Amino acid sequence: MRLRGRKGIREDIERxxxxxxxxxxxxxxxWAELFGNNNPIHAELGMGKGRFISEMSKKYPxxxxxxxxxxxxxxxxxxxxxxxxxxxxxxxxxESGFNIPNLKFMLFNIEHIEEAFADGELERVYLNFSDPWPxxxxxxxxxxxxxxxxxxxxxxxxxxxxxxKTDSQSLFEFSLNSFADMGLRMRNISLNLHVDGxxxxxxxxxxxxxxxxxxxNIHRCEVVIGQDALAAHLDQLSKPAAE
Numbered sequence: 388m389r390l391r392g393r394k395g396i397r398e399d400i401e402r403x404x405x406x407x408x409x410x411x412x413x414x415x416x417x418w419a420e421l422f423g424n425n426n427p428i429h430a431e432l433g434m435g436k437g438r439f440i441s442e443m444s445k446k447y448p449x450x451x452x453x454x455x456x457x458x459x460x461x462x463x464x465x466x467x468x469x470x471x472x473x474x475x476x477x478x479x480x481x482e483s484g485f486n487i488p489n490l491k492f493m494l495f496n497i498e499h500i501e502e503a504f505a506d507g508e509l510e511r512v513y514l515n516f517s518d519p520w521p522x523x524x525x526x527x528x529x530x531x532x533x534x535x536x537x538x539x540x541x542x543x544x545x546x547x548x549x550x551x552k553t554d555s556q557s558l559f560e561f562s563l564n565s566f567a568d569m570g571l572r573m574r575n576i577s578l579n580l581h582v583d584g585x586x587x588x589x590x591x592x593x594x595x596x597x598x599x600x601x602x603x604n605i606h607r608c609e610v611v612i613g614q615d616a617l618a619a620h621l622d623q624l625s626k627p628a629a630e
Contacts, residue, residue, distance in 0.1 A: 396459045400494065403466055403484035408453075408493045416505035422451045422489065427510035427546070430455055432497045432530060433517050437465025439592040440513075441472035444490040446590060450510075451489045455503075457496045465492050497530065500538050507544040514551045516594040519558035531562035533569055540612055547613035552580070552605060554598045559606035572611040574620060580605040 400407045408414060408421075419425050427450050431440045434454035444452040454465055466484075469475070469492075475485050495503055517530040527534055531551065539549055553559050559578075566573055581599050585591070591599070599605055611617045 396463050400459060400462045400466065400492075402482075403492075405481075405484045405486035406466055406469065406490065406492055407462055407484070408491050411493045411495045411503040415503055416508065418451070418453070418504070418508055421491070424451070426451050426489070428453060428508065429511040429513065430493075430504075430509050431513040431515060432500065433514070434465060434492075435461060435516070436593055437461070437468040437492065438472075439515055439590055441465065441469040441490065442590045444469075444487060445472045448489055451491075453491050453493055455493045455495050455497060455500070457494065459494065462492050462494050497535075500535075501541055504542040506541055507547075509542050510544055510546050510548075512539050512543065512547075512549045514549065514553075515592045516553055517558070519553070519555040521555075521557060526561070529558060529561060531558070531565050533565055536565065536569060536571075543612045545613040545615040548616055549610040549612060550607075551610070552592070552595065552607045554594065554603050554605060556604075556606065559608075563608065566608075566610050572617055572620065574609050574611060576608040578604060578606055580607045 401409060414421055418428055422428070429443070429450055430453040431443075432455050434440050434456050437454050440452050440454035443450075456462060456465070469487055469490060470485070473487055475487075479485055493503065514530050518528070520526065520528045526532060529535070536549070540547075543549075551559075551562055553562075563573070563576070585599065595605060611620050
């Protein structure tokens with residue numbers, strides 16, 4: 388994937404020191420210090436234009452969010468989405484950009500994600516409409532390949548979960564098999580997330596809005612990783628179903 392953007396993009400995002408993290412490896416094990424609190428940290432890997440992670444940070448102020456992407460242009464676009472989501476006016480910016488206390492954008496290659504986060508540093512990983520890499524020879528590049536999932540397991544804590552959404556049936560099937568082969572517990576599996584309409588509390592990505600509007604099925608599942616998350620899930624299953 389190659390993006391073409393206007394000149395000066397790198398300089399633009401480098402000026403956004405309050406929002407954009409250029410040196411992610413320097414913060415490994417220290418993200419709580421960067422946010423200034425011990426709130427849970429959720430990361431969207433491959434955030435695209437940043438609408439989802441920006442709106443999530445607005446909706447859930449007591450959770451810290453990190454949007455990760457490797458393209459300068461998408462980091463820049465995400466900063467604009469963050470402004471809109473948080474209703475930030477131009478005059479609120481300083482020489483270091485603008486600050487949203489519970490949101491950071493990270494310019495980084497997901498392939499090396501374990502170099503940016505320490506063991507157990509994240510509570511949740513979002514994989515939203517990731518590149519399906521449809522050719523079999525590219526299977527290892529899929530973000531739900533066991534090679535990647537092992538890295539997520541490493542950086543997720545005892546409450547850790549992976550939340551996956553995609554329009555690609557082939558990627559979804561591959562992902563379910565990948566999770567199952569690794570012995571991971573899945574829940575809330577949906578082959579058509581919006582079959583009954585879009586829930587008003589649901590935060591949409593750009594792709595999701597587009598594809599749902601075209602009547603395409605959105606596939607979704609949650610993968611329970613951490614021991615505490617798994618225990619809570621099994622405890623919930625043991626309770627009688629509400630009448």
